[in-house]
Amino acid sequence: MSKSPIIQFGTSRFLQAHADLFVSEAIAAGQDAGPITVVRSSGDASRARRLQALANPSGYEVRIKGIENGTLVDKCETATSIRRALSLPEDLEEVAGIVSGEAKIILSNTADAGYQPREADQSTSFSIEMSYPAKLAWFLFQRFTKGGEPIQVMPAELIPENGRVLRDLVLGVAALYPSEFRAWLNSNVTWVNSLVDRIVSEPLEPAGAVAEPYALWAIEDQPGLILPCEHPSVQVVSNLEQVETLKLFILNLGHTYLVSRWLAVENSPLRFVRDLMESPDFGPDLEDLYDREVIPAFEARGRRSEAENYAAATLDRFRNPFLDHKLADIAQNHEEKIKRRISSFLFWARQADPSLEMPRLDAVAGPVRAENA
Numbered sequence: 001m002s003k004s005p006i007i008q009f010g011t012s013r014f015l016q017a018h019a020d021l022f023v024s025e026a027i028a029a030g031q032d033a034g035p036i037t038v039v040r041s042s043g044d045a046s047r048a049r050r051l052q053a054l055a056n057p058s059g060y061e062v063r064i065k066g067i068e069n070g071t072l073v074d075k076c077e078t079a080t081s082i083r084r085a086l087s088l089p090e091d092l093e094e095v096a097g098i099v100s101g102e103a104k105i106i107l108s109n110t111a112d113a114g115y116q117p118r119e120a121d122q123s124t125s126f127s128i129e130m131s132y133p134a135k136l137a138w139f140l141f142q143r144f145t146k147g148g149e150p151i152q153v154m155p156a157e158l159i160p161e162n163g164r165v166l167r168d169l170v171l172g173v174a175a176l177y178p179s180e181f182r183a184w185l186n187s188n189v190t191w192v193n194s195l196v197d198r199i200v201s202e203p204l205e206p207a208g209a210v211a212e213p214y215a216l217w218a219i220e221d222q223p224g225l226i227l228p229c230e231h232p233s234v235q236v237v238s239n240l241e242q243v244e245t246l247k248l249f250i251l252n253l254g255h256t257y258l259v260s261r262w263l264a265v266e267n268s269p270l271r272f273v274r275d276l277m278e279s280p281d282f283g284p285d286l287e288d289l290y291d292r293e294v295i296p297a298f299e300a301r302g303r304r305s306e307a308e309n310y311a312a313a314t315l316d317r318f319r320n321p322f323l324d325h326k327l328a329d330i331a332q333n334h335e336e337k338i339k340r341r342i343s344s345f346l347f348w349a350r351q352a353d354p355s356l357e358m359p360r361l362d363a364v365a366g367p368v369r370a371e372n373a
Contacts, residue, residue, distance in 0.1 A: 004037035004083060005104040006228055007095075009132065011040050011050055013209040015109045016079065017062045017200045019156065019217065019228065024059070024081035026229035033229035035083040037103075039095050041110070041135060042128075048087070053207035055085035060207040065322035068213040074322070079208075088135075089128045099139040100146045105228055106139075108132065108166075109156040109196075112333040112340075115169065124176050133169035140170070141177055144184045152190040152226050154219075158252060159340065160244055163220075167191040193220040195244050197251070201323035212320055214313075218243045242303075246310045249345045250294060254286055254314060256341045259331045261285070273325040277318045287315065296356060297349035 006023070008015065026033040040051050053060055059080035066073050086095050099106070110132045120129035126138050136153070143151060155162040167185070174182045197216040200209045215233040219225070220240045227234065237243060258276050262268055276282035290311045298307035349356050 003102040004035050004098065005102065006034055006036045007098050007103045007106055008036055008038045009041045009106070009108040009136070010110050011038055011047055011054060011085075012109045013203040014196070014198070014200045015107070015156065016054070016060065016207065017209040017211040018196055018198050018215060019107060019109075020081050021062050021077060021079045022215075022217065022231040022233060023229045024079040025077070026231055027081060031229055034081045036081050036107075037084040037086065037098055038082050039091075040085070040087040041132065042088075042114075049206045051085040051087060054082045056207075061204055062208055063204070063210045064213055065210060066212040066214070066320045067316070073213045089126070092126060096139060096142045099151075100143045100148055103143075103151060105226060106136070106151065106153045107156060107228070108136075108154075112157075112336040115157070115159070115165075121173055122176070131169075133166060134173045136166070137170045137173040137177070140185065140189065141174075141181055144181050144188075148188075150188040150190065150224075152192060152224075154192045154194055154228070156194060156196045156217075158196070158248070160248065160344070161193050161240070162195075163191040163193040190222070190224050190226075192222070192225065193240050194218060195240055195247060197247050199317060199320070199323060199325060201325040210323065212317060212323055214317060216243075242306075245298075245348065246307065248341055249297070249348065250290065250307065250311050251314045251317070252337070253294065253341045253345055254290070254318065255330050256334070256337045257289060258282060258286060258318075259327055259334060260338070262327050263331060263334070271327060272323075273318050273327065273330070274321060274323065276327070277315070286318075290315075293357075294345070297345070297352060300349070300352035300356065 020036060023034040023036060038051070038054055040047055059078040062077045062079055064073055064075050064077060088095060114132040116131060118129060118131045120127040121131055121134035124138070126135070130138070153163065153166065155166045159165050171182060171185060174185055195218040198211055198214060200211045202210045204210065217234045218240060219227065219234065219236050221236050221238055227236070255273070258273065261282060262270065262276060270276055270279060295304060295307045295311060298304055
């Protein structure tokens with residue numbers, strides 16, 4: 001069995017059409033990248049068929065559909081970077097062996113709820129009921145006890161400073177373990193902040209996805225950084241803040257705002273993001289939100305021009321006529337997304353200019369608009 005320097009926790013269609021595809025294209029170009037071992041870490045037995053298909057030697061399909069630089073794009077790519085697909089808790093021993101030995105990079109893209117502390121986190125015995133940070137602490141402890149070499153952790157969750165956040169959560173769990181382990185986590189693990197961006201609208205069965213042409217994996221530079229691959233969509237930046245705030249507070253906030261309004265309409269016949277953008281009740285309202293509330297916050301930080309350009313590009317991406325981006329999918333973990341995308345934006349905006357007219361932080365559970373902005 002070929003070794004996998006990258007082990008990935010999560011089987012999301014997003015990673016299938018993003019990092020996994022990038023590594024596949026890098027391998028095809030002759031780079032010494034990958035391969036990848038994918039781990040189903042949730043214990044969801046319904047994904048067994050997907051797991052098996054991901055490791056098929058013939059690969060899985062990614063359909064790229066949309067408009068890029070004014071040109072219609074409609075093509076199929078085959079991703080073959082995944083060589084092994086394992087499942088927890090069934091393959092716990094094998095996964096622990098990979099993390100303890102051959103892995104150089106740990107990649108993840110778990111659901112928002114996967115970061116929430118759970119009762120099972122209070123034990124040093126592995127449980128499928130643990131949060132992802134607690135599971136990661138357990139696996140890293142296996143590497144520590146075996147005298148493993150330094151390793152790099154690269155979360156791809158849409159959380160500001162995701163590497164730092166994950167590090168702090170793992171360090172919190174590590175209080176249950178010997179103190180030497182906590183020191184090892186600080187000195188032998190490289191925690192990487194990164195930001196991922198690609199609209200992946202629907203899954204293919206049993207594996208694969210439909211995605212837009214636009215793709216970005218922005219990785220914050222630091223000493224000892226290892227890139228999973230070299231790719232046109234992979235960018236190393238000195239500081240993620242500029243890229244991160246654009247995506248989180250324009251694209252992601254826009255999605256969450258649209259869904260908030262959509263959920264407020266009983267039995268809406270609209271199903272996709274593009275449907276809302278074509279509706280006179282939703283599309284113009286989002287544009288107005290950007291113009292009167294979001295862009296002024298960027299202007300307060302001297303970034304009006306880049307925010308206007310990114311907002312215009314975002315509206316075009318939302319209008320992509322080829323993507324069936326389901327509103328119901330975006331609505332998953334909606335309350336948590338409101339906190340991360342809208343509440344965080346309001347705090348960020350007020351930091352820049354306390355005089356900006358914005359809704360109260362306690363008024364963000366429903367449609368979010370400033371009364372006088």
